[in-house]
Amino acid sequence: MKRILYYIYFFPIAIPLLLVITVLAALATIIGSMLGFSRTMGYWPGHIWARLFCAISLVRVKVYGSQNISKGQSYVFVANHQGAYDIFAIYGFLGHNFRWMMKKSLEKIPLVGYSCRVSGHIYVDNSSRAAVKTTMSDAEQRLAGGMSVVVFPEGSRTLDGRMHAFRRGAYTLAVEFGLPVVPVTIDGAYDVLRRGSLLPHPGLIKLTIHPAIKAPEGGRHELAELMKESAEAIASALPLENRPVSE
Numbered sequence: 001m002k003r004i005l006y007y008i009y010f011f012p013i014a015i016p017l018l019l020v021i022t023v024l025a026a027l028a029t030i031i032g033s034m035l036g037f038s039r040t041m042g043y044w045p046g047h048i049w050a051r052l053f054c055a056i057s058l059v060r061v062k063v064y065g066s067q068n069i070s071k072g073q074s075y076v077f078v079a080n081h082q083g084a085y086d087i088f089a090i091y092g093f094l095g096h097n098f099r100w101m102m103k104k105s106l107e108k109i110p111l112v113g114y115s116c117r118v119s120g121h122i123y124v125d126n127s128s129r130a131a132v133k134t135t136m137s138d139a140e141q142r143l144a145g146g147m148s149v150v151v152f153p154e155g156s157r158t159l160d161g162r163m164h165a166f167r168r169g170a171y172t173l174a175v176e177f178g179l180p181v182v183p184v185t186i187d188g189a190y191d192v193l194r195r196g197s198l199l200p201h202p203g204l205i206k207l208t209i210h211p212a213i214k215a216p217e218g219g220r221h222e223l224a225e226l227m228k229e230s231a232e233a234i235a236s237a238l239p240l241e242n243r244p245v246s247e
Contacts, residue, residue, distance in 0.1 A: 025049035026115040042119030050092030058202035065209035081152040082189035098148040180212035185237035208237040
């Protein structure tokens with residue numbers, strides 16, 4: 001019965017509202033970025049949009065560990081990828097200005113794709129060595145300016161609810177710049193809207209921000225150890241059924 005009532009609400013009320021706020025956020029981002037305010041407008045319209053998206057969808061987000069990050073510091077945030085609502089949870093509730101590293105295919109989304117491009121989000125293009133080099137150059141420019149980035153090291157949303165192996169590429173920037181890596185656990189987004197589903201379920205998403213993993217003083221991260229430590233931190237805040245099978 002609850003599900004039926006949710007559909008009665010979602011189709012005639014929520015969907016039109018979500019479309020309107022998405023268009024308004026994209027337009028605000030595009031106009032603000034074109035006027036030279038991409039640093040702020042690449043974050044705040046999306047931040048507000050994400051919070052409204054969750055509220056309208058009747059999805060709550062609870063954040064733990066906000067004290068582990070500082071506003072003036074650049075970070076590489078790495079998070080597990082449970083579902084589409086990961087984006088809304090992080091954008092709306094992480095509480096830190098950042099740019100996404102996202103799949104090149106997302107650039108094709110009407111209006112939204114272009115707003116991400118002009119505001120400085122980073123499209124990851126793995127089609128050739130030259131494309132990868134361009135992607136890394138774009139990311140380096142963002143980080144050199146004191147910005148943070150968010151990456152999903154799994155590369156795509158989980159199909160079974162479990163966290164899967166992380167890819168090395170997500171950590172390249174942290175190693176290159178000696179930046180602190182902040183593991184972020186997303187728990188509950190799989191139940192809200194899992195891969196292959198079209199409509200969300202009301203629910204609770206827990207966002208756990210773990211302490212930053214800092215590079216050794218005067219040195220660089222050791223890649224294998226960095227990947228292992230960050231993956232273990234993320235998995236530690238997941239229920240057993242969502243942890244990697246190896247555990």
